[in-house]
Amino acid sequence: MNDLNYVLYSLKAKWLNSLLSILLTAFAVSIALIVTQFGDHLNKRLTSDGKGIDIVVGAKGSPLQLVLSSVYHIDIPTGNIDYELSQKIVNHPQIRKVIPLALGDKSKGYRIVGTTLKYIEHYNAEILNGSVWEKKFEAVIGSSVKMKINDQFQGAHGLLDGGSIHSDKYKVVGIMKPSGTVLDRLILTSLDSVLEIHGHENIKNNSNYGHEDHEDHEDHEDHEDHEDHEAHEGHEDHEENHHEKKIKNETNNKYKLKSPEITALLLTTKSPIANVNLPRLINQESTLQAANPAIEITRLTSMLGLGSSSFKIFSIILIIISALSIFSGLAGNLENRMGDLSVLRAIGYSRNRIFKIITLEGMLITLNGIFIGIIMGLGGFILVTQIITPMSTSHASISFSLNFFLVIITVFFAGLIAAIFPAYHYSKISLANQLSNNT
């Protein structure tokens, strides 16, 4: 009978103890994996959504709010900035790329973002069906947005639930491929579409932002009498004001259009030094604010304890619990089998062989626990991503990152150490005493 068979029969004989040890290890592995998968997903999303955006420029207010609303689209904007004022920044020689954003509306829970095609190019997103917008009120939707080509929809004012509905209808002309970025859950349209729907003049010369909106200028007059001439604002506080203006507008069809405004500019600079100097320069301007997404997100994650270190600490605690469970299970099993092991020693099994047998037993428990834990952990993560809407819309997927392998390797070595202690102890037992104690 070889040692592996002996160990398998021993585990089978104490199947309940063995099963509990395996399950405890599996639970620890699965929870550690789920935690690291969430951490990886969060980091991946924060990184991919913020990739290449060095500075965000918007209205004065909280810099974190500006970054969250403009880069990650998970907060309301700080306000709007004057288009002409923004032109001073876009022409700065240290700026490589400028993406303007006009926010303020949503449809079916998805944000409508007035922007240029550079926004799509920035994330290397591709069109799956249809094409990009060519006219005003044409929209391209992200892969998670539940609409079809040629679907028409109306924007609701504000970024929270319950805003008044704009009468102008958008038409879906393109659907983007899943990009694993924030674009997946956005509705993109031209800047002028958003400006016009909120009663702002179209941008006369937006060459700095791109070229796709030029052809719309001639359509501008057609929309001059638009009944919804509310200035687009990110704040819900403006909702009431908007409503009042709308009523006023209904009684006076000739409403003067406001000068164009945008919500934010996403800037890519030419050098890291510019990332430091430009915000200082911009912040001197009384109505503008520049925020560095990297700094703000680091501040946020450290404030909320979402950084990788907290995930690691949590995972390490779980792994220690798992190691202790292996140790306890193995030690308990071995305590009951001291007699058997002393018989093996007596019939000629060396100390080393006994040591190997016990270690093998511990490693079998650990490896089975790891294997079941991986299945449970990844299965659990997939299940959670299906159940939790933000996870499914952000295309949360399993990542075999360094953290994933660190969990596996750490549990393996924790199991090995947990097995080695009793293995060493029991390989040193006094044979004659143990045999005389055996019943």
Next chain:
Amino acid sequence: MLFKILNLEFKLKAKSILKKIDFTIEKNKHLLILGSSGCGKTTLINLMTGLLKPSSGEIFFEDKNYSLLSDQELDNLRSENFGLIFQKLHLIKHLNIEQNISLAKNKSHSLNINELINDLGLFGRNKQIAKNLSVGESQRVAIARGIANNPKVIFADEPTSALDELNTKKVIELLFTQAKKTYATLIVSSHDYRIKKYFSNILEM
């Protein structure tokens, strides 16, 4: 000479268990170690098999001095040359008959397990779990495990302690038969004077 024991002493917590023992054993000259309970018979067997280390004195097996052997060498010597049949049998309860016997089988010239099981009257019982065996069956399995490795010396500690006259005779005859088959030397410890008649070499303690 198979065994040479010189001035062997064993103390446990300052209490002397064995005092100045000297004897020799020739190959194929079976030995009975006879004495009352607690006189140190099992301790002597444990010393001869290397399971215990003496307080003083020397043990030689085929001219190998135990005191000069490492633990590993002593383990190897035991597994290569000795077969042990314990007083309490010490079968591994969750293993079946065949598995219990095969634990001791680690030499190329080990005996065939099926033949051994048949010889000991356990034909067809290979897969029976040890914890379900009767005392008599367990004793036969313990004997089978003791001789499975084709040892040069079979040590049997109190093999008849709980047996009646008929079964005592059966077990002793079984031990002698198997020893003869495998050309092994039999060393039996017992307090049972009934088996004295089967041995020509007796060490009374």
